[in-house]
Each structure stands twice: as structure tokens, then as C-alpha cells.
């Protein structure tokens with residue numbers, strides 16, 4: 171009995187020793203690999219060696235190695251493809267890679283290949299990186315992604331393909347990415363040619379939360395209404411309307427720098443959950459019509475910044491504002507910075523009053539009696555008066571209230587008055603002149619007395635010559 175116990179204890183001790191030994195061997199191996207990767211033989215003591223540092227990434231304090239090889243001018247042949255143990259992140263941005271190295275590691279979480287010269291990704295390129303969570307391939311010149319380029323990446327959450335040359339993509343390309351949460355395809359200027367059918371055609375994970383499609387030359391877009399997408403960026407495309415078919419769950423939409431000329435009620439009708447809406451840098455947008463923003467009750471942040479043609483913001487853009495409807499509005503931050511709006515109807519006052527931020531920088535405000543209510547807002551807007559001239563450039567808040575006056579007569583009436591005054595005085599002067607002008611015969615005789623040197627001298631020749 172006792173011997174059995176001793177035997178058991180011995181075996182346990184032996185196993186423990188073995189385990190420790192094995193662990194040490196592993197660590198030593200790990201060191202060698204680290205050295206081989208961080209300080210390669212052919213570039214020892216040169217600026218081409220990478221920066222390797224320990225981080226304690228996981229909550230259990232496990233070792234995690236972060237390797238930064240950015241800006242080293244590396245080609246694929248310079249790199250060891252077996253990555254060190256415990257490697258957590260590898261930064262190879264700003265090198266001269268012209269293809270994606272086929273790395274192997276089961277611990278790597280983050281791989282950054284931005285700013286290289288990669289033009290193609292081949293099938294199974296990442297399938298030995300089974301733990302990869304984030305993959306950055308932006309700022310290359312990738313034109314070709316083979317089918318199955320992303321196979322073997324069941325944990326990938328973030329994929330960046332921005333600033334490449336993607337156009338036609340193999341169907342179901344993204345299907346292996348089962349938990350993809352964020353996808354960036356911005357600045358692929360020919361992406362409009364891919365058909366744009368991201369979910370059913372390209373197999374994007376249904377639960378995707380963030381999608382960026384900036385500068386993809388899109389003229390239209392249809393996304394499934396029931397997809398649980400939260401953030402969508404469509405900056406700098408060629409959209410003339412906000413796409414009517416977008417996921418209902420959207421919380422943040424950026425539609426800036428598109429070709430809308432007016433913001434209409436139908437543009438926002440289906441954006442019932444949106445909290446942040448960006449309508450910035452719209453080079454053609456001129457007006458926001460009545461009811462255009464009536465249905466977006468949950469909206470908290472709205473920006474028209476830098477939409478330089480915007481001259482009309484309707485009094486009822488947010489619908490008819492009543493004491494009941496105003497309580498439903500969640501809006502807190504509103505920016506018109508850099509637009510051409512000259513005035514705001516005072517019916518907007520209750521809404522503007524409940525904001526915490528209103529940016530009126532750079533507006534050519536017409537500071538008259540219609541706008542005097544703006545002085546009462548409980549925060550600084552940085553709005554400055556453009557008209558009238560005597561308070562030009564002054565902050566709305568610091569200009570005196572009585573300077574915000576309205577001419578009771580319209581401008582043309584002043585003109586008319588001045589004109590008629592001129593006409594009247596012309597007539598008056600004419601009459602006076604006519605009145606003063608000497609009337610032939612009569613006036614002369616009256617004015618010139620007999621004693622005057624100009625008096626008429628009557629010479630009677632008969633008498634002179636014949637005094638008799």
C-alpha cells in the first residue's frame with residue numbers, strides 16, 4: 171500500500187520534472203527563433219534588425235512577443251517564415267514586399283502588411299496563421315485575390331483591404347471569415363465593377379458590424395435590410411441619393427462627399443436607428459428641405475460641415491417642432507461649420523436650445539431681427555455676423571442686441587423714396603427757376619426803376635432835331 175503511494179509520488183515528481191524540462195526546452199527554442207527573426211545573421215548590428223519586445227497581452231500574463239519590422243526595406247526572401255513562439259503581433263508595414271509571405275504561427279494575432287508592393291494574394295496564403303484576429307493589407311496594389319485567399323482564418327475579426335486596386339472578386343471570397351466584424355474596402359476606385367453584392371455574392375459574414383466603402387466609385391448600393399450592421403461609411407462615392415435599402419440597425423452612417431443636391435425626406439426615411447449622421451463635404455448640396463430629418467428621432471450627432479453650397483435649411487427640416495415632438499429628439503450636436511447658411515428660422519429655437527453643441531463657424535450670418543434669438547442660446551456657437559456691415563466679423567454673442575434690427579421697409583422701397591425725392595426736388599427746382607425767370611416786358615419794367623442806369627431812355631428824335 172505504502173509502496174504504491176511512494177511509487178505514485180515518484181511518478182508524479184518525474185512527470186513534473188519532465189514537464190519543467192520540456193518547458194525549458196521550448197523556451198530555449200523560442201529564444202533561438204526569436205533571435206533568428208529579430209536579429210538575423212546577415213543583418214546583425216545593422217538598422218535592419220527588428221524591434222522585439224515582450225508584452226503581457228493576455229489576462230493570464232502569458233508571454234506575448236511584439237515584433238516591429240516596419241521601414242526596413244525587406245523583401246520576402248529576407249524573412250524567416252517560421253515565426254517565433256509566443257509572437258503576438260508582427261508589423262511589416264513600409265517594406266518592399268511584393269507578395270504576402272507564407273508565415274506559420276499558431277499564436278500570431280495581428281499582422282500588418284500595409285504600405286508594401288503586394289499585387290496578389292494566393293489561395294491559402296494565411297492558412298497557417300490559425301489564430302489571426304487582425305489582418306492589415308491596406309496601401310498595397312492588390313488587384314487579384316484568388317478564391318480561398320482567406321481560408322483557414324476562422325478567428326479573423328478585422329480585415330483591411332483599403333487603398334488597393336480591387337475590382338472583380340471571386341464569389342464567396344469572404345465566406346471563410348466566420349467572425350469578421352470589420353471590413354474596410356475603401357479607396358479601391360474600381361470596386362463598383364465587383365457588382366457590390368457583398369453579403370450573398372462575396373459571402374461577407376452576416377454579423378459584420380463595420381463596413382467602409384469610401385471612394386469605391388459607387389453609384390448605388392443595396393445591403394440587406396435585416397443585416398445587423400452598425401457602422402457604414404460611404405464617403406466620396408457617386409451617390410445621388412442615400413441608398414434606400416440599408417440595414418435597419420445602422421447606428422452610424424457617413425454619406426459625406428457624394429452627389430446629393432438636396433436632402434429629402436426619402437433619404438432618411440429608413441434610418442430610424444441612426445445616432446450619428448455625417449453629410450459633410452457635399453459639393454452640390456444646396457438645401458435641406460422640410461421633413462428631411464423628421465424621421466431620425468434617435469439622431470444624436472449631425473454634421474453638414476464644409477458643404478459649401480448649402481444655402482437653405484428649412485424651418486421644418488426636423489418636422490413641425492412642438493412641445494411634444496421636441497422631447498423625442500435626441501439631437502445634441504449639430505455642425506454647420508463652413509456652409510453658406512445666412513439665417514435660421516426661429517421655429518428651430520426650441521431644438522437648438524436643447525443641444526449641447528452647435529457649430530456655426532464661418533457662416534455668413536445675416537444678423538437681423540430674424541436671428542436675434544441666436545444670442546439667447548446657452549452655449550457658444552462661434553457664429554459671426556456677416557451683415558449688416560457695421561457689425562461684420564463680430565460674434566453673434568458679443569454684438570449688441572439692438573444692432574440686430576430689421577428694416578421695416580424693404581430695400582426697394584428706400585430706393586423708391588429716394589428716387590421720388592430726387593424727382594420732387596427736380597420739379598421744385600424747375601418751378602423755382604421758372605418763377606424767377608424775368609417775364610418779358612413786365613418784370614423788367616417793375617424791377618428797373620427810373621433812376622437806374624439801366625433805365626429805359628427814350629429818345630425822341632423829332633424833338634431833338636426840331637427843338638421848335
Ligand SMILES: *[C@@H]1O[C@H](CO)[C@@H](O)[C@H](O)[C@H]1NC(C)=O
Pocket residue numbers: 222223224
Ligand atoms: C522576454 O521575456 C523572456 C522571459 O520572460 C526573456 O527571456 C526574453 O529575453 C524577453 N525578450 C525580450 C525581447 O525582451
Ligand SMILES: *[C@@H]1O[C@H](CO)[C@@H](O)[C@H](O)[C@H]1NC(C)=O
Pocket residue numbers: 266268287289
Ligand atoms: C512594385 O511591383 C511592380 C510589379 O508588380 C514593380 O514593377 C515595381 O517596381 C515594384 N515597386 C517597388 C517599389 O518595388
Ligand SMILES: *[C@@H]1O[C@H](CO)[C@@H](O)[C@H](O)[C@H]1NC(C)=O
Pocket residue numbers: 359360362363387389
Ligand atoms: C465604375 O466607376 C468608373 C469610374 O467612375 C466608371 O468609369 C465605370 O464605368 C464604373 N463601372 C460601373 C460598372 O459602374
Ligand SMILES: *[C@@H]1O[C@H](CO)[C@@H](O)[C@H](O)[C@H]1NC(C)=O
Pocket residue numbers: 395414415435436437439440
Ligand atoms: C425603406 O425600406 C423599404 C424596405 O427596403 C423600402 O421598400 C422602401 O422603399 C424604403 N423607403 C424609402 C423611402 O426609400
Ligand SMILES: *[C@@H]1O[C@H](CO)[C@@H](O)[C@H](O)[C@H]1NC(C)=O
Pocket residue numbers: 485486515516517540
Ligand atoms: C419661419 O417658418 C415659419 C413656419 O414655417 C414661416 O411661417 C415663417 O414665414 C418663417 N419665417 C421666415 C422669416 O422665413
